[in-house]
Amino acid sequence: MVLAQILLNGVLLGGLYGLMALGMALVWGVLNIVNLSHGALIMLGGYVTYYLFTLAGIDPFVALPIAMVIMFCFGFALQWGVLNLIVRSKMLNTLLITFGLQVVLTFTAQLLFTADFRTINPTYAGNNFPVGGLTVSVVRLAAFLVAIALASILWFVLNRLPLGRAIRATAQNLTAARLYGVNPRVLYAVTFGIGTALAGAAGGLYGMISNLTPYIGASLTAKSFVIAIIGGLSNPFYVIFGGIFVGIAESLTALYIGPTYTDVISFGLLVVVLVVRPSRAVRAA
């Protein structure tokens, strides 16, 4: 019974992990930028949702789409104004600049929001209900469902809409996409904006489940990174599955080996995946 409960928790948490990695996988696959500031953007989305909830009194699940719109605009501006300037540079330089952005975002957040722990705490935060002897937390289940819904929307946009076709074409061949009338500057900014909006949604949900501080960015980047590799960059649902896989692995590790080893296990999995099947992480979107 304990094992079943642990597995359930792992799956629900894993859905959120998958959502965290979704934006990173999209940006990586299309723009070829490994965005080290992704975790900081998740953190920022968490704070936007937090302030929409505490200052404006909007229910966090209603605030989520508003936070996503705000984060989209922020991501669009960031790509348009800063990252587009260096996007053809070496990979090392894109790593470096996004790391710099992560530092800037983290310490701006520290100045604006202080280093206090914050939690998005609606009245139903502690509610749960029993299903066949297991306890299901309402917020965690909702977070899981939101993650699945957003992955489905992203899949639909990428595979069924003209915008998605333009994004996929750019990922495959920038020059050819340009010849067919895609404006890469706008498209890159839109793609980065979508990635940032997804990060924002993940941040809002993270704030309901865990604590927000300005410093959570780096570890969330690392986690998103692992999941993006395990899930691959080609299909939003694979990324969610990657998240669930890591969520289960972490929960089992915490149960059987000890909670200090949870970070080790996800990276252990990553190394195994990389060494055994390096082609798993092929670049496509």
Added chain:
Amino acid sequence: MKRFILPAAIVIAVFMAFIPGFASDTMIQFWINALLLATLAQAWNILGGFGGYVSFGNSVFYGLGTYGTGIAMATYHLPFGVGLAIGVVLAVIGAAVVGLPILRLRGPYFAIATLGLNGAMLAIFSNLSIANKNIGLVLPLTRNDTMFYELSLGLLVLCTATVWWVSRSRYGMGLIAIREDEDAAGTMGVNATLYKVTALILASVFTAVAGGIHAYWFTFVDPASAFDSTLNVRMVIMCVFGGPGTVFGPVVGSFVLSAVYEILAAQISTAAALLFGLVIVLAVIFMPRGLADVVGRGRALSWRYFVRNITENRL
């Protein structure tokens, strides 16, 4: 211009050896930190700058050097030199064990695989009773900043001399060939795996000694400070800021960034880290090939150089 670099560097190094004679205590402490960081950046440069393999696992060697020295001195009361040697041996073994499987991975995948090493070592050493678990070790106190300063300076000179040798040797050419095109290098008879693993081992030696010196100077070792992943990020940034794959770029880059950070921290303590991040962002936009490339242009440098960097790399 190029002819004067080596003599100038030697003169500066000799001058720096006399700094403890007249500088204040805080100044010497700043320099010990700056010299050790420069050593880390320079060691990272061997595989990262010349070989083109970005490692986020070098801080592991630093931690092994720290703990080798810490365990030897605090637990077994051995002299400092023996501790350093143990740290180096640990780091070399670590580099070989880790390098052989992971260096088969190419490009970004290698970088990603090394990301996890630090966390793994942190967890292992937090549970190791010989290392006093996560409480840490207290080393015997020696108040002699001048000695630590000269040791750090000597280590940096040695490391830079090694990189200078690498930059002119057949071995270094092989590493550069691997960076430019690994398959072509293999066709030309470069044993890529051997070159990469030896580069990692070479880097691990200097990194471990730097860790050992810092441990004895700081007289305290614990898992969080020994296996600090931000340390690894700092060495990459300093190397790339200065100019990866050059002999003096990483040293100058670390000195400049250490000084910038120190001044910012003294003037506006709250926003120092924020401005440090901004410096990195602006540096990548305006001088993507590092400080060495900017300085190397000498008088030919004008504002057009910075504009050209943007037009070359923007979408």
